[in-house]
Amino acid sequence: MPSSVDVNTLLHPKKRPQPTNNDKITWEWLSFTNSARKDNLELYHWVRVVNGTPPTGDYSFAKYNKSVDVIKYTDEEYEKHLTDSTWTKEETDQLFDLCERFDLRFVVIADRFPTPRTVEELKNRYYSVSRAILIARAPSPADVSGHPLVKEPYNISHEIDRKRALSLVLSQTKHQERKDAEVLSEAKKIMESRMAAKAAQDAELAATLNASPERMEKTSAPVDIASPSNMQGTSGVAPLTSMAENAAAAAASLRMLKVYLRTYALDQMVQAASSSAGLRTIKRVEQFLQELKVNLKPKVPTKAVCAEHLELRKEILTLLNLQKLLQNKEEGSSYRESSYTETPDAPKLLQRGMDQDRTFVPDSVSYGGNYFLWISYIFFFWVLI
C-alpha cells in the first residue's frame, strides 16, 4: 500500500494533498443542477466523496456565469436624453438587445447588427447612451462622478486612431520591418561617418601626443618639435606641430608672467591641449568628466592635482577620438559586408587609406582615389535614403 502511494505522488506531483489515512475516498456518479441554468436541467457527473458525504453547495463552475447589467431606458427617457441624429430608436433598441444577449461582445454584436455599423460606432452609441441615462437618473451629477462610465467617456476618434495604428504595425511584413531598420541604421552610419571624418584628424593628433606626453609638458618644446619622430614631412603634421606649439607657447607665456595662479595655468594648459578639438569634442570631454564625477575645475588645484587633471582630460580626448576612429573603421568593414558589391575592394582601400593617414605615407594618388570612393559611398547611401 505505501509503495502505491509513492508511485502516485511521483506520477502526479501536483495533485491535491493526500487525505489522511483515516478518510475514505470514493468517487460516485451523482446528479447535479447548475444555478447558471434556468431550465433546471439535471445532469450527472463523477463526484469525489469523502467518508460517504458528497460535497454540498452550488455547482462549482456556476460562478463563472457572469452577466452584464445593461441599462434599460424608457421611451420617455429616450425622447428626453437619448435622441441622436445618426441613430434611430429602433437601431438603438436593437443594439441594446444584442448587448444584453451577447454580454457586450461588440465584435459579435457588430456581426449580427442588421445595419452596417463599425464596432467603434456601436461602442460609442452604447457607452454614450448608458452614460446619459446614468447622469440623468442620478439625483446630482456628483453622485455618479466616480462611475467608470462617467469618469472615462468613450473616445471614438482616439479608438479609431489606436486601431489604425495597431493594424498598421501588425500588418507590416518582416521584410518591411527589416528594410526600415536597415535604412535607419544606414542613415545613422552616414551621420557618424561624417563626424568621424572630421574627427579622424583630431584622433591622430591626440594619439601622437598621448604617446609622448612629456613633449607637452616640457617647456623647451621648440627643440622637441624639431625631433625626427615628429617630422614626417607631410601636411598632416602641421596641426600636431601647432598643438605642441600651443602647449609650449602656453607654458612659455606663463613663465613670462613670472607670477601666476595655478588655476590660471591649468586653464591655459587645458585650452592649449584642446585647441585642435572642436567645440563639440571639448563639450564631450566635460560631459565625460562629469560622468566620472570629476570637478571641471579642481577644488584644490595643487601642482600634482592640476597635472593629473590635465592628463585625464588628454586621455579622455584621446579615448573619444579613438572611439570615433574605431566607429569609422567598423563602418568600413560593414560596407564590405553590405550587398553593394560594385566596388568590393573599396572598404579595404578605405581602411588602408586611413592607415596611411596615420603613418603619413606620402602616397597621395591612392589616398585621393580612396577619398573620392568614400565620398561616393556616402553619397550613394544618401541617395538611397
Add this chain to the structure above:
Amino acid sequence: MVRSSDDNDANKSLAKKLKDAEISLPIVYGNIAFWLGKKASEYQSHRWTVYVRGATNEDLSVMVKRVVFQLHSSFNNPMRVVESPPFELSESGWGEFEIAITLHFHSDVSDKPLHLYHHLKLYPEDDSGSMSVKKPVVVESYDEVVFTEPSESLLVRVQNHPAVVAPRLPAGSLPPRILG
C-alpha cells in the same frame, strides 16, 4: 662634450635664475560674513571680513609684502591697503560685489603683483536657509601662487618655510657658498 655643456648651463642658471624650477605659495582667499540680526540696519546688515591667508594659516609675509583690497566704489576710501599680516579687511554693509585683491610681493620674490578676484558673499546659498546671527557665511577658494624661475637666493631664503612649497636643490648643484 655634452657633459661640459650641461655643466655650463647648470652653472649659468644657478648664477642667476633657476630654470624650470618654481616656488609655489598655497593660499586661501575668501570672506566670512556675519549677519547682524537685531542690530542690522538697512545699509549695515552684515559684518564681513575678506582675507588672504596661508592654506593652513601659515604666515604669508615671507613672500607677500602687502595686500590691496579694492572695494565697491560706494565705500569710503575703496582702496584698502594692508601692509602686514593678517592680510584681511573687515567692513560692514548690505551688498555683495566683486573684490579685487592685489598681492604685492617682496622685491626678491617678484616685482609683479598678482590679481585675485573674489565675489563677496553675505547671504546663504540656499534661499530656505534663514539667516542666523550665529552661523556665518563663509566662501573661500584654494589656489597656489606660482613663481617661475626663482633666484637661488630666494630659494635658499624660503627653503624650509612652512608657507612655501619650494624645490629642494640637488646637493651637487649647489654653489659652494650655500653649502658652506
